[in-house]
Amino acid sequence: xxxxxxxxxxxxxxxxxxxxxxxxxxxxxxxxxxxxxxxxxxxxxxxxxxxxxxxxxxxxxxxxxxxxxxxxxxxxxxxxxxxxxxxxxxxxxxxxxxxxxxxxxxxxxxxxxxxxxxxxxxxxxxxxxxxxxxxxxxxxxxxxxxxxxxxxxxxxxxxxxxxxxxxx
Amino acid sequence: xxxxxxxxxxxxxxxxxxxxxxxxxxxxxxxxxxxxxxxxxxxxxxxxxxxxxxxxxxxxxxxxxxxxxxxxxxxxxxxxxxxxxxxxxxxxxxxxxxxxxxxxxxxxxxxxxxxxxxxxxxxxxxxxxxxxxxxxxxxxxxxxxxxxxxxxxxxxxxxxxxxxxxxx
DNA sequence: TAATAAGGGTTGAGACGTCAACGAGGCTTG
DNA sequence: CAAGCCTCGTTGACGTCTCAACCCTTATTA
Numbered sequence: 001x002x003x004x005x006x007x008x009x010x011x012x013x014x015x016x017x018x019x020x021x022x023x024x025x026x027x028x029x030x031x032x033x034x035x036x037x038x039x040x041x042x043x044x045x046x047x048x049x050x051x052x053x054x055x056x057x058x059x060x061x062x063x064x065x066x067x068x069x070x071x072x073x074x075x076x077x078x079x080x081x082x083x084x085x086x087x088x089x090x091x092x093x094x095x096x097x098x099x100x101x102x103x104x105x106x107x108x109x110x111x112x113x114x115x116x117x118x119x120x121x122x123x124x125x126x127x128x129x130x131x132x133x134x135x136x137x138x139x140x141x142x143x144x145x146x147x148x149x150x151x152x153x154x155x156x157x158x159x160x161x162x163x164x165x166x167x168x
Numbered sequence: 169x170x171x172x173x174x175x176x177x178x179x180x181x182x183x184x185x186x187x188x189x190x191x192x193x194x195x196x197x198x199x200x201x202x203x204x205x206x207x208x209x210x211x212x213x214x215x216x217x218x219x220x221x222x223x224x225x226x227x228x229x230x231x232x233x234x235x236x237x238x239x240x241x242x243x244x245x246x247x248x249x250x251x252x253x254x255x256x257x258x259x260x261x262x263x264x265x266x267x268x269x270x271x272x273x274x275x276x277x278x279x280x281x282x283x284x285x286x287x288x289x290x291x292x293x294x295x296x297x298x299x300x301x302x303x304x305x306x307x308x309x310x311x312x313x314x315x316x317x318x319x320x321x322x323x324x325x326x327x328x329x330x331x332x333x334x335x336x
Numbered sequence: 337t338a339a340t341a342a343g344g345g346t347t348g349a350g351a352c353g354t355c356a357a358c359g360a361g362g363c364t365t366g
Numbered sequence: 367c368a369a370g371c372c373t374c375g376t377t378g379a380c381g382t383c384t385c386a387a388c389c390c391t392t393a394t395t396a
Contacts (some may be wrong), residue, residue, distance in 0.1 A: 003283035015308025020214075022311040023195055024237035025320065035384090041352080046188075062374065069192035074353060076376055083353095098361045098374055117173035128180060130317040135310050140183025142303050143190040149298040150197075152189065161271060201355095209382085230344065242383060244346055249382090264390045266344055 026126065033122040038115040043070055044078055048087060048104065052112045057104035060093065064102055087111050120167060194294065200209055201290040206283040212246055213283060216272065217254060220280045225272035228261065232270055234321075255279050 009017060020069070031042050037047070046068040051057050065075040079102050082088040087108035093099035105114075130137055147153075199210050206213070214236040219225050227235070227292060233243040247270050250256040255276035261267035272280075296304055 004268035005288060007288060007293065008291075008296065012304065015304050015311075016296070018308055021237050021315055021320065023191065024211075025190055025315070025318075027195075029318075042319070043192075043353095054249075060374090069189050069196075070326050070382065071354075072375065073355075077353075081378090091271055096362075119176060123176075123184070124174065126318070127314060128176065128184070130312065130314060135306075135313065136180065136183050138303075138306050139310050140186055140288055142299065143183075143186035145303065146295060146298060147186055147189055147193070147373090150193070150294070152193065228344090234352090239384080240345065241347090241385080244380075264392075268345065 006137070029126055030119075030122060031156060034115070034119060037118050038111070040111075040115070041078075043068060043074070044082060044117060047075065047082065048080060048108055048112045049116070051088065051104040051110060057109065058091075058101045061100050061102055078090075181334065186266070196288060198287075198296055202283070202287060205286045206279070208279070208283065211236060211242070212250060213287060215243065215246060215270075216276055216280045219256065219270060219272040220277060225277070226259075226269050229268050229270055230242070268270075 027042065034042055034045055035038055040048075047064060050061055050064060050067045061079070062072055065072045065114060068075065070078075077092065079088055083090060085107075086104060088102050089105055091101045091103055093101055131139070195210065202208055202210055202213055208216075215232060218232060218235045219227055229243060230240055230249070233240045236243065238246075247256055247258065251258060253275075255273060257271050257273055259269045259271055261269055299307065
């Protein structure tokens with residue numbers, strides 16, 4: 001193989017630069033809204049939202065980490081914080097002491113219900129509603145393509161009737 | 169205006185979920201490679217890279233912050249660190265003491281030259297080369313669309329009065 | 337020229353994420 | 367059943383980001 005770096009072509013740079021800017025700014029904007037209006041981080045919101053959609057408001061730590069796209073260590077810290085705030089509690093898995101389940105509390109559910117509408121509105125105003133339906137569909141398909149290439153399986157909601165649709 | 173939250177439709181969720189996963193995972197992957205191979209963060213890389221492309225290896229702090237899509241406070245901390253590592257230095261703008269220029273040093277240039285190929289290779293393997301050219305172009309166009317909607321200019325305003333001036 | 341306004345940049349404290357080391361439970365060999 | 371191992375999960379130290387208060391320089395106003 002050659003030592004010569006395989007630089008991006010000018011055309012590729014024209015696509016790359018806005019994308020990398022988006023990769024910095026969109027999370028920052030979402031983070032800011034959630035922090036201001038609900039006092040939680042985006043990651044914390046994803047944790048609560050995923051739990052709220054899980055059967056029995058319960059998920060194993062490692063599964064929850066994967067669903068929220070974070071490390072197990074990060075999740076452990078976050079669940080500890082959410083636990084002291086009374087939004088989540090831990091239970092060792094009955095029958096197999098290796099596993100630990102995170103369980104949403106009533107207060108946690110209330111928090112999700114109170115937070116979701118503002119979050120969805122923000123996502124709409126920043127992203128969904130500024131794109132044409134075709135653009136948004138394409139964005140989803142491209143994202144899935146990239147993730148699939150890295151062996152990441154994206155969770156598809158199987159029961160849309162379960163409300164609220166917190167995952168926005 | 170209704171109080172009823174405007175939830176995402178199931179079709180929109182199908183697009184949103186992979187995208188939000190990408191928004192978490194791609195930065196993490198890029199971060200990991202840069203940290204491992206070069207000992208710098210992605211944001212630090214963007215700072216150095218933008219300086220290396222600026223005339224005179226020089227940019228005003230606030231312009232650099234905008235180019236790197238970060239806050240001025242964050243940039244100030246980062247530049248301080250890069251300064252102690254000898255990769256960047258600060259200069260008060262001659263003729264207007266309010267402004268401060270960040271200037272890339274020779275060592276900083278060397279760092280960019282040494283780091284860029286690996287970074288580009290990573291971006292290619294994670295993103296560019298797994299998409300079709302049409303997909304990648306579309307991704308760039310969609311990103312720019314979103315940013316434009318928020319008034320973000322992807323490129324530096326080519327205003328000569330904002331360049332470092334040796335004389336008024 | 338003095339007082340004030342306005343904006344760029346810095347600083348410190350607190351919150352958060354990462355990394356590597358560790359602990360604990362259960363499975364698999366002998 | 368004992369020893370090792372594997373995986374899940376936790377912990378604490380350290381580095382980094384955010385937020386708000388602050389300083390400094392220039393422009394404005396009287």
